[in-house]
Amino acid sequence: xxxxxxxxxxxxxxxxxxxxxxxxxxxxxxxxxxxxxxxxxxxxxxxxxxxxxxxxxxxxxxxxxxxxxxxxxxxxxxxxxxxxxxxxxxxxxxxxxxxxxxxxxxxxxxxxxxxxxxxxxxxxxxxxxxxxxxxxxxxxxxxxxxxxxxxxxxxxxxxxxxxxxxxxxxxxxxxxxxxxxxxxxxxxxxxxxxxxxxxxxxxxxxxxxxxxxxxxxxxxxxxxxxxxxxxxxxxxxxxxxxxxxxxxxxxxxxxxxxxxxxxxxxxxxxxxxxxxxxxxxxxxxxxxxxxxxxxxxxxxxxxxxxxxxxxxxxxxxxxxxxxxxxxxxxxxxxxxxxxxxxxxxxxxxxxxxxxxxxxxxxxxxxxxxxxxxxxxxxxxxxxxxxxxxxxxxxxxxxxxxxxxxxxxxxxxxxxxxxxxxxxxxxxxxxxxxxxxxxxxxxxxxxxxxxxxxxxxxxxxxxxxxxxxxxxxxxxxxxxxxxxxxxxxxxxxxxxxxxxxxxxxxxxxxxxxxxxxxxxxxxxxxxxxxxxxxxxxxxxxxxxxxxxxxxxxxxxxxxxxxxxxxxxxxxxxxxxxxxxxxxxxxxxxxxxxxxxxx
Amino acid sequence: xxxxxxxxxxxxxxxxxxxxxxxxxxxxxxxxxxxxxxxxxxxxxxxxxxxxxxxxxxxxxxxxxxxxxxxxxxxxxxxxxxxxxxxxxxxxxxxxxxxxxxxxxxxxxxxxxxxxxxxxxxxxxxxxxxxxxxxxxxxxxxxxxxxxxxxxxxxxxxxxxxxxxxxxxxxxxxxxxxxxxxxxxxxxxxxxxxxxxxxxxxxxxxxxxxxxxxxxxxxxxxxxxxxxxxxxxxxxxxxxxxxxxxxxxxxxxxxxxxxxxxxxxxxxxxxxxxxxxxxxxxxxxxxxxxxxxxxxxxxxxxxxxxxxxxxxxxxxxxxxxxxx
Numbered sequence: 073x074x075x076x077x078x079x080x081x082x083x084x085x086x087x088x089x090x091x092x093x094x095x096x097x098x099x100x101x102x103x104x105x106x107x108x109x110x111x112x113x114x115x116x117x118x119x120x121x122x123x124x125x126x127x128x129x130x131x132x133x134x135x136x137x138x139x140x141x142x143x144x145x146x147x148x149x150x151x152x153x154x155x156x157x158x159x160x161x162x163x164x165x166x167x168x169x170x171x172x173x174x175x176x177x178x179x180x181x182x183x184x185x186x187x188x189x190x191x192x193x194x195x196x197x198x199x200x201x202x203x204x205x206x207x208x209x210x211x212x213x214x215x216x217x218x219x220x221x222x223x224x225x226x227x228x229x230x231x232x233x234x235x236x237x238x239x240x241x242x243x244x245x246x247x248x249x250x251x252x253x254x255x256x257x258x259x260x261x262x263x264x265x266x267x268x269x270x271x272x273x274x275x276x277x278x279x280x281x282x283x284x285x286x287x288x289x290x291x292x293x294x295x296x297x298x299x300x301x302x303x304x305x306x307x308x309x310x311x312x313x314x315x316x317x318x319x320x321x322x323x324x325x326x327x328x329x330x331x332x333x334x335x336x337x338x339x340x341x342x343x344x345x346x347x348x349x350x351x352x353x354x355x356x357x358x359x360x361x362x363x364x365x366x367x368x369x370x371x372x373x374x375x376x377x378x379x380x381x382x383x384x385x386x387x388x389x390x391x392x393x394x395x396x397x398x399x400x401x402x403x404x405x406x407x408x409x410x411x412x413x414x415x416x417x418x419x420x421x422x423x424x425x426x427x428x429x430x431x432x433x434x435x436x437x438x439x440x441x442x443x444x445x446x447x448x449x450x451x452x453x454x455x456x457x458x459x460x461x462x463x464x465x466x467x468x469x470x471x472x473x474x475x476x477x478x479x480x481x482x483x484x485x486x487x488x489x490x491x492x493x494x495x496x497x498x499x500x501x502x503x504x505x506x507x508x509x510x511x512x513x514x515x516x517x518x519x520x521x522x523x524x525x526x527x528x529x530x531x532x533x534x535x536x537x538x539x540x541x542x543x544x545x546x547x548x549x550x551x552x553x554x555x556x557x558x559x560x561x562x563x564x565x566x567x568x569x570x571x572x573x574x575x576x577x578x579x580x581x582x583x584x585x586x587x588x589x590x591x592x593x594x595x596x597x598x599x600x601x602x603x604x605x606x607x608x609x610x611x612x613x614x615x616x617x618x619x620x621x622x623x624x625x626x627x628x629x630x631x632x633x634x635x636x637x638x639x640x641x642x643x644x645x646x647x648x649x650x651x652x653x654x655x656x657x658x659x660x661x662x663x664x665x666x667x668x669x
Numbered sequence: 670x671x672x673x674x675x676x677x678x679x680x681x682x683x684x685x686x687x688x689x690x691x692x693x694x695x696x697x698x699x700x701x702x703x704x705x706x707x708x709x710x711x712x713x714x715x716x717x718x719x720x721x722x723x724x725x726x727x728x729x730x731x732x733x734x735x736x737x738x739x740x741x742x743x744x745x746x747x748x749x750x751x752x753x754x755x756x757x758x759x760x761x762x763x764x765x766x767x768x769x770x771x772x773x774x775x776x777x778x779x780x781x782x783x784x785x786x787x788x789x790x791x792x793x794x795x796x797x798x799x800x801x802x803x804x805x806x807x808x809x810x811x812x813x814x815x816x817x818x819x820x821x822x823x824x825x826x827x828x829x830x831x832x833x834x835x836x837x838x839x840x841x842x843x844x845x846x847x848x849x850x851x852x853x854x855x856x857x858x859x860x861x862x863x864x865x866x867x868x869x870x871x872x873x874x875x876x877x878x879x880x881x882x883x884x885x886x887x888x889x890x891x892x893x894x895x896x897x898x899x900x901x902x903x904x905x906x907x908x909x910x911x912x913x914x915x916x917x918x919x920x921x922x923x924x925x926x927x928x929x930x931x932x933x934x935x936x937x938x939x940x941x942x943x944x945x946x947x948x949x950x951x952x953x954x955x956x957x958x959x960x961x962x963x964x965x966x967x968x969x970x971x972x973x974x975x976x977x978x979x980x981x982x983x984x985x986x987x988x989x990x991x992x993x
Contacts, residue, residue, distance in 0.1 A: 495695050
C-alpha cells in the first residue's frame, strides 16, 4: 500500500521542511480558520435543529440542577461571603452531585446570560443546551487540527466530516448532557499532551520534537476540566502513561543524550502538569467537594463503580446485569457509524498499525530513528482503544448504547482521515494521472478531491440528516436502517425524548382538560416541553394510565410490559396511533374509551 | 536456475496484479458512500410500509377471516402497527395475549420484510399472496385443541369464588371489587398491572385477570393469584373433558432472576386431585396438562390452590387453565 505519508514522515526534501516560518504560520492560520469554520458550521446546524428535538430524561434532571447552580452563581456575585457558607453550598450543589459540576455550571451560566439576561434564545432549553453544542464544535475543531497537523489538511477535513456525520453523535451533540462534552475534552486533552510532547510541530520548526511548557500546562488544565466533565476522564492516564513509557523506551537513549547536553528534564512535563493540576481543578471547580471532601469523593467513586445496570436490548435480548455481551461494542459501532467511515477507518488503521509493526519488527535503533518523536500513531491508537476496552469486560454496563465510548470516535475519525489520504493517493494514481488534463491538472485534481469526499460522505450525510429527531433509533443502511435495527433486536431508543414528536398528533386529537400518561419522559423534561409549547400547553401529564385520557409507550423491549398493562386497564389492545420512523414503531398511543370507568 | 527465474517472475506478476487490484479497490471506496446513499434512499422511501398499505392488508384479511381465526403480525416489532390497523374486532387482547396457539384452527400471518412467526413453524401453509409489501399467509393447525371451558372466561363473582386458606384449613373469602386498576407508574420495570376488577383478599393479595409479560416479552392473558400462603380459586360448573391444560408464569422482571423458589399450583375436582404444577421462577411461560378421563362429560367445580412462600414472586405469578 503506497500512499501519501503523514507530514512527519516526509523526506527531508519535502516542501514543509523547506518552508519558511511565515509559510508555516500562514498554514497554521488557514488550518485554524478551516477548523473554526467547520466547528461553527456544525454548531449552527445543531442550533437550527434543536427546537425539533425533545428532551431526554437526563436533560430534565440537568436542567433542574443547572437552575439551582445558577442561583448559586447569582448569589456568588451578589453576596460572595454568603455563597461560600456551607449551608448555601450544600443546599444547592447537592442536587445531582453524582456527576461533576463543569457542564451543569456552564448550562447554568449559559441560561443566565443567553436567556435571562440577553434573551438571545427564545427557548430556555437552547440556552441550557448551548454549552454542549459548543463542546461538539470544540471536538470538531480539535479533530480537524489534530488530523491536519499529523496527516494532511485533506485528512483533517475528512476526519471532521466523519465525526460530525455520525447520527448518534449528531443526536447527543444537541443535548445538555455530558457525553459529547467528555468526548470533546478527551480529544482536547490528548491533543494538548501531544503538542506538549512535541507532536504536531512541522519538521523544520524550531520546536520540533520538543514541545513547550505552555502546552504542558494547558494539558494539565484540560485534564482537570475533563475530570470535572465526566468520570471517563479518569481513564486518560491509561492513554498517557503507556504512551510515555513507549516514547521513553524508544527514544530514551536520545533523550538521555539530550539531557546531558541541555540539562532538560526527561520526564514528560505534561504528565507532571496533569498529575498536579488535574485533581486540583477537579476539586476547585466542584463546590460540592469543598466540604466533607474525602467522604464525598468516596461516595462519588462508589456511585460509578457500583452503578446500577439499566435495561438495554441487544440482538433481541434485554441485558440488565453482568456479564455484558462482548460483541455489543463492536456490533453497535458497525451498526451506527456510517459504513464509508468504517471502511476509511479500517484503511487508515491498517496503514498505521502496519507501519508501527514494521518499526517494532526492526531493531530498537531503527525504532528510535523514526522522525515522529511524539509517537503519534501509538498515541492515537491508545486514545482510540482506551475508551473502548472497558466494553469488552463482562462487568461494564452497556445501557448507554454507544454514548459511553464516544471519546474514541474522534480518533476513529482521525484514522478515517488518514484512510482517505490513502484512497485519494490511489485515485490520483489510478485515475487522475491517466487523464490528459494538460494545464488544468491542479484545478481538476481539486474538484475531483472535493467530489470524492462528497461521494464518500453522501450516505453518511443523508443518514445523519434523516435520523433527526430519531437519532437513537437509526441504524446504518448496510445494517438495514431503522427497520434493520428492529429486525436484529437492537435498542430502539432510551430516555423517552421522542415524546415531543407526538406534538402534531396531540394538536389534532386532544383538547383542554385531557391528560397524558408520559411514561419514560422525565417530569422536568415534560414540564419543559409544555413550558416551551413543544406539546400543547393544555395537556396535563399524569403518572398512571388509569388517570390518563391518553397513554403512551416508548418502544423498548423491556417496556412491553407498559403496553400490556395499558391493555389490561383500557381493555383494548388497539392503539389510537403509532408514531413511526421509517415504518418502525417509536411510540404507541392509546386513548381511553369514554365508557371506561 | 530457469525454474527460479520463472518462480520469481510469477511471484512478481502475482504481486503486481494484487497491488493493482488493491489500488483499484481503494480507489473505489467513495462508491461505498454512494451505495450507502442508494440503500438509504430505498429504505426510507419504497421500503417504508404506510398506514394505507396496512389498511389494505386488513381489508383483504377481513374479507376472509372469521372470529375464530388467529391473526399474527410478522415481525413481532410490527405488532403495534398491525393492532392499529386491524383493531380489537380482528385482533383483540384474547388473540394478542393468547396462552398459546393450540386452540386456533386457522391463522393469518400478515408479514413484511420476509419475516415469519416461529409460532407457525409446525402449521401447514394453505395459501399465500402478496398485498403490496405484505405477504399474507393462511395456515392450518395440524393439532388444534377444542376448548370446553376456559377459566379466564369465568372470572367474576357469578362463576368464581376465591378464598384464602390458613394453616388450619380455614377459608376466608376474598371479596369481588370493581373499579379502576393500578396499571403502573412512571418507573420501569413496573410489574404487572393490578386489574380494576378483582377478588381482594384479606391481609393482602388479589386474584384477577391481567396480562403477564413473559421472559421473552410476549403477552399472555392469565389469572394473577398473588399473596403468600394459599389462595383457593373455585370455578363453578365447569364442563370437563379428557384433559385439563394450561400455562403458568411470572412477570419477566421476577422470572429473569431464577431462584430455587417454587410456586405450587394444585387442581382438583369432585374432591379428587387432578394434578399439580410446581412452578419454578426462571422457567418462563410453561405449559402443563393433566389427564382427566374420569371427569369427561361431567360438570362440576374446578378448584385451584395456589401456594407461595414468597410475596415477591407470588405478586407476579399467574396461570391460565382450560378443559379439553
